[in-house]
Amino acid sequence: MGRVQELEPGVQSIALTRDFRLLQKRRGHRYSVDDMLVGHLAATRGGAPRRVLDLGCGLGSVLLITAWALPDAALVGLELNPEQAAFARRSVRLNGCEGRVRVVEGDLRDRALVESLGRFDLVTGSPPYFPAGTGTPCADAARAAAHFELHGGVEEYALAAHGALAPGGRFATCAGAAPAGRARRALERAGLAVRYRREVLPREGKPPFLSLWVCEPAGAPAAAPEEEAPPLVLRLADGRRSAEHVAIRAWTGASREGARPPSATRAP
Numbered sequence: 001m002g003r004v005q006e007l008e009p010g011v012q013s014i015a016l017t018r019d020f021r022l023l024q025k026r027r028g029h030r031y032s033v034d035d036m037l038v039g040h041l042a043a044t045r046g047g048a049p050r051r052v053l054d055l056g057c058g059l060g061s062v063l064l065i066t067a068w069a070l071p072d073a074a075l076v077g078l079e080l081n082p083e084q085a086a087f088a089r090r091s092v093r094l095n096g097c098e099g100r101v102r103v104v105e106g107d108l109r110d111r112a113l114v115e116s117l118g119r120f121d122l123v124t125g126s127p128p129y130f131p132a133g134t135g136t137p138c139a140d141a142a143r144a145a146a147h148f149e150l151h152g153g154v155e156e157y158a159l160a161a162h163g164a165l166a167p168g169g170r171f172a173t174c175a176g177a178a179p180a181g182r183a184r185r186a187l188e189r190a191g192l193a194v195r196y197r198r199e200v201l202p203r204e205g206k207p208p209f210l211s212l213w214v215c216e217p218a219g220a221p222a223a224a225p226e227e228e229a230p231p232l233v234l235r236l237a238d239g240r241r242s243a244e245h246v247a248i249r250a251w252t253g254a255s256r257e258g259a260r261p262p263s264a265t266r267a268p
Contacts, residue, residue, distance in 0.1 A: 013094070016061060017068045018253025020095045023087050024059050031061045033234065034174055037200065037212060038126045039065030040248050042172040045196055045214050049073050049121030053164050055108045055157050056080070060088030062124050065252065067101050076117055077103040080151055108160040109152055119166035125157040129176025129210075154183050158190035162217065170195070171215045177208040193218040198229040204237040 007013060007023070014031060016022040024030050039062045042052075046066075050073060054063040057077030067075050079085040085105045092101045106113045108125075131153070154175040161171040171192060175183035177199060187194060196214035201207070208231060216222075234245045241249070 015254040016064055016252070020064050020068045021091070022059060022061055022064060023091045023094060029058065029084065031059065034126050034210065035061040036065070036248065036252065037210070037232075038062050038124055038172060038174050039069070040251060041174075041212050041214065042066050042122060042124045043069035046070075046122040046124075046170050046172050049169070051118070051120045051166075052076070052122045052124065053078065053117060053120040055123060055125035055160050055164075056127065056151075057088055057103065058084050058126075060091045060103065062126055063088065063101065063103075064091060064095060064097075066122075066124060067095075067097050073100070073122075075101045076120075077101070078106055078108055078114070078117070079103060080105070080107050107151065109156050111160075111163060114160050114163050117164065119169070120164050121166055121169045123161040123164050123169065123171045125161065125171070125173045127152070127154050127157045127173065127175065129153060129174075153186075155186040155190070158186045158192060158215075161215075162190045162192055165217055167217065168220060169216070171213075173213050173215075174200075175211050175213065177211050183211055183213060187213060187215050188218070191218050192216065193220065193222070194226050195222065195224075196227045196229065199231045201231050201233045203235045203239075204233050204242075 010026050011023060012026050013021045013023055022031055043066055049070065052066055052070065052073050052075040054077045057063045057079045060077055063075055063077040077088055079088060082105060085103050088103045092098050092103065104117065108114060157173060165171060184194060192215035194213060194215050198212040199208035200210040200212060202209050232244060233242045236242055
């Protein structure tokens with residue numbers, strides 16, 4: 001269970017998994033379904049990594065879900081925003097995993113910085129997917145950067161992942177579903193080969209808003225052909241969560257007691 005911390009006004013501690021918690025502002029950048037899906041993807045399709053890097057870790061949600069599910073791994077979170085990095089470090093301490101999880105403040109577009117962190121068996125990332133200029137960013141800098149590509153989008157995340165992956169390593173990420181083809185082009189141009197792809201629909205009958213990807217460095221022998229999984233529908237037409245959405249939430253243990261991380265991971 002997480003350690004007790006006295007929280008200042010405007011900050012809350014939420015259940016991230018069965019026994020990991022996350023600190024976030026009551027009004028500001030908050031844990032999202034994108035983070036849950038990428039964390040689940042990394043833990044179930046990321047192999048059995050010894051070292052994990054989370055690009056643009058923000059509050060630390062993907063970083064900590066992965067740390068919870070992979071208790072033998074050492075993890076690094078890289079985050080540009082100082083306030084977000086501070087929140088992530090606090091959550092790491094709250095969950096008592098500072099011995100194997102650390103947060104580095106810096107820009108994932110800084111190639112020298114990424115290379116200085118070493119090589120990783122698994123890289124994760126949950127990039128924003130609204131291009132800068134396509135809307136009005138929130139006044140809160142962290143929330144704005146989480147939605148709009150103010151410091152890079154899937155292209156920059158893919159390049160950073162390629163530079164950080166060890167031979168045979170995997171990159172688990174998400175991207176906006178539109179425009180069609182953008183995410184695949186970004187991944188392949190960065191030197192990554194797609195091994196798994198899945199579209200995510202917000203509601204039954206609606207177009208996808210998100211896509212999930214698992215990649216390896218191009219040139220690595222593929223254990224199997226690229227897999228395109230059936231779409232993941234988050235909510236049924238009547239607004240209820242789908243059975244698979246409920247199952248993913250239950251997997252974290254945050255919505256049902258007794259759930260446990262997977263004992264073994266499955267290669268894509």
